[in-house]
Amino acid sequence: MPELPEVENVRRSLSQLVVGKTITHVGTDWEKILVGGQDLFDDALSGKTIKRIDRRGKYLLLRVEQQLTVVSHLRMEGKYQLVPSADTPKHRFVHVWFDFSDGSQLRYLDMRKFGRMQLCETGTVAQHVAGIAKMGPEPTAADFDAAAFYQTLKKHKKPIKSVILDQSVVAGVGNIYADETLWRAKINPEQPACTLLRQEAERLHDQIIAVLAESIALGGTSVHTFVDANGNPGGYQERLAVYGRAGQPCLVCQTPIVKIKVGQRGTHYCPHCQPLRKRKLS
Template identity: 50%
Template structure:
């Protein structure tokens, strides 16, 4: 699943490619992609709309249009592909929504697993969408309040990894960056969140902010099919310490990295650096 750095990189790519373009026609080939409104209304309302900008909240993309906000969530494997008029190619079988622009270029939404969703709402109503309103803070020093983070963890009954995957605690973390942040903070993924000390939570808070910022700068992490809107793979996989590194030596202590299931998610960690402590003094 694209995580925050990948979605932010897609946003930047889309902004570079489609800002100020005007929509001439929309074709929806898989109706379930569109949640609201009806397919006919969705396609009709978008005709003549200009893409003013592209914003992001958590893992949601928001296309700010002349009269509407188009909300897009990539889910597991959704991606956008841009084609200048002179480079148009046959429609891929996994292309489910096609935006045709007045200059002849096209933007295709491609999704192998068909899990992605789009919602069209009124102008400047995107951030009022229920799924967006329920999101926690962005993982930045300005938005991600340490005191509130400490409170949320200490009152939780969850293990730390599933809790970090909850987008109400902090947005943008998925499997990759949760494993990386926990390794950096030397916290076992099965550690009960409520047992963490202020010092551990402070280190984890710092790790989340720094790792996601570095991943954004690197264009995200390429695992399987991820590419940004420019068709480029991310480069942060070169800086991963534990994710996808099973049986490889830990960069800190050289103990082999192990992989287990936590909350039904494959989880990588170092058994020496990240010891499980039921009681933390």
């Protein structure tokens, strides 16, 4: 699933391609992707111009004139692509398309058809999209408070990895970046969140901000099929220290990276650099 850095790079690339374009028609061959149906989208968006594209966590927010917002979640495999003409042959995974007045067409591709788009009045998105209503702070120095993060961790007995995957705790962290930030912070993914020391929580907080920012700058991580709206893959996969490296030596201590399951999620860590302790140190 695209995580925050990947969605941010889709936002940036898509903004360059479609902001200022006027929609003339919305089509689909898999109506379930469009919450409320094709007619709702076509009637509401035809004749409207895309003003900007924002992001909240892993959600794309396409802001359209007259205070309309298309909330788009890519889920596992969703991608956007702009083609110069509606006559361009469609890939079999194209399931939604937006025709523009200049003849070009924005296409949404989704092999698994898990992605969803929801139409809301701008300013009421959180009232209609539960995932956004409950979402925690963005992982930036301005929004993500270290002290508040530590207090939140003290309330959870679950493994720390499961907690930072909870989008109500911090927005946008998924499986890849959870593994990477925990390795950088030298914290075992199974460590109960409530047992973290303040300095450990602060270290993890800082690494969440740093790792996601680095990945955004490199275009995200392409370990599966991710590409941005221009078709460009990310580059952060070249920096992965533990994710996808089971059996390979740790970049710090040379101990083989181990893969386990935490909360049903494949999890990579270094048993030497990230030792598990059951109790909080006195």
